[in-house]
Amino acid sequence: MADEKKVLFSGMQATGNLTLGNYLGALKNWVSMNEDYECYYCVVDEHSITVRQNPAELRQRARALLTLYIAAGLDPEKNCIYYQSHVSGHAELAWILNCYTYMGELQRMTQFKDKSAKHADNINAGLFTYPVLMAADILLFQADVVPVGIDQMQHLELTRDIAQRFNGIYGDVFKIPEAYLGKVGAKIMSLQDPSKKMSKSDENPNASIYLMDDPDTIIRKFKRAVTDSGSEVRYSEDKPGVSNLIDIYRATTGKSVEEVEKEFDGKGYGDFKLAVGESVVDVLKPLQERVAELSKDKTYIDSIIKNNAERANYVATKTLRKVQKKVGFPERIR
Numbered sequence: 652m653a654d655e656k657k658v659l660f661s662g663m664q665a666t667g668n669l670t671l672g673n674y675l676g677a678l679k680n681w682v683s684m685n686e687d688y689e690c691y692y693c694v695v696d697e698h699s700i701t702v703r704q705n706p707a708e709l710r711q712r713a714r715a716l717l718t719l720y721i722a723a724g725l726d727p728e729k730n731c732i733y734y735q736s737h738v739s740g741h742a743e744l745a746w747i748l749n750c751y752t753y754m755g756e757l758q759r760m761t762q763f764k765d766k767s768a769k770h771a772d773n774i775n776a777g778l779f780t781y782p783v784l785m786a787a788d789i790l791l792f793q794a795d796v797v798p799v800g801i802d803q804m805q806h807l808e809l810t811r812d813i814a815q816r817f818n819g820i821y822g823d824v825f826k827i828p829e830a831y832l833g834k835v836g837a838k839i840m841s842l843q844d845p846s847k848k849m850s851k852s853d854e855n856p857n858a859s860i861y862l863m864d865d866p867d868t869i870i871r872k873f874k875r876a877v878t879d880s881g882s883e884v885r886y887s888e889d890k891p892g893v894s895n896l897i898d899i900y901r902a903t904t905g906k907s908v909e910e911v912e913k914e915f916d917g918k919g920y921g922d923f924k925l926a927v928g929e930s931v932v933d934v935l936k937p938l939q940e941r942v943a944e945l946s947k948d949k950t951y952i953d954s955i956i957k958n959n960a961e962r963a964n965y966v967a968t969k970t971l972r973k974v975q976k977k978v979g980f981p982e983r984i985r
């Protein structure tokens with residue numbers, strides 16, 4: 652990896668089943684950007700335990716997610732793909748940054764408000780400081796760019812504020828990261844309620860396309876997708892259901908809004924929904940096949956996990972030691 656490349660960092664939680672929203676809003680962009688950056692793709696298992704998890708399931712999901720990163724086209728020889736929990740610098744830096752983040756800032760985070768409403772019986776301190784751990788993830792690697800979906804923009808703004816505050820006190824320690832939003836697909840909406848984002852934690856399985864759904868299920872879910880009054884396939888604010896399906900179709904086929912509208916001119920919603928479903932099957936089928944193939948190669952995946960954790964640890968420790976020195980922790984005696 653050439654030294655002059657800019658750094659890209661991103662991550663996903665190993666909670667629930669990944670959706671088409673995760674793929675089109677994040678993973679797909681990671682793949683399209685990865686040649687131009689020095690990339691770190693993290694499975695953020697430490698973030699996952701802010702919501703109660705079944706340990707065996709979390710372990711299995713974390714591995715499946717790491718495998719999915721590779722299956723999606725991220726080459727683990729060229730990109731650093733690893734588990735957050737294997738690099739202790741994440742938690743260590745998060746602790747330090749907690750002391751440079753205000754309660755008021757964290758109280759404003761909409762994800763915290765949403766998740767505390769959803770998990771009212773377990774509003775733990777980790778859920779509250781979740782964005783600080785995310786800031787630590789990003790700043791530890793001196794990332795220039797962070798590709799995410801729209802829902803993570805507020806966390807990214809906070810990351811920048813924390814970094815600027817820290818730099819203001821101690822000099823230039825952290826690179827100030829920029830968010831990267833894809834042109835299409837940065838916010839895929841629920842198929843059952845187009846005012847809500849498609850989410851892996853939605854209780855209604857028909858609201859989301861899961862990346863591992865089989866073709867029949869995918870087609871069925873699109874057929875059942877909520878559309879709007881009228882019968883025209885047109886992109887507009889008063890047609891949120893149809894517009895969401897157009898966005899999905901654009902993201903899977905690369906077509907423009909005009910091309911899509913023209914293609915379905917004079918045709919009804921039925922034809923359109925079927926075409927969207929088929930385009931999603933075309934994207935997900937090869938991905939699923941590759942996941943199945945890769946999952947069989949335990950030795951290969953294990954070697955990726957080991958080597959990449961070492962590489963990530965090396966880079967993370969460099970930033971961590973610098974920060975520890977700045978805040979006044981005693982030097983290590985060698």
Ligand code: ATP
Pocket residue numbers: 662663664665666667670672673674675676677798799800801802803836837838839840848849850851852853
């Ligand atoms: P949950 O719904 O359980 O909160 P999530 O689906 O938001 O989880 P994350 O692991 O938090 O999943 O997100 C991983 C990445 O996918 C993030 O970059 C996020 O912005 C993106 N993402 C999630 N949902 C969507 C969506 N509906 N449209 C576009 N991008 C999305």
Ligand code: LTN
Pocket residue numbers: 660661662663664695698784785788789797798799803806
């Ligand atoms: N908070 C993100 C996941 C996440 C992340 C990160 C994304 C954790 N650390 C660092 C980008 C960079 C989420 O919930 N989607």
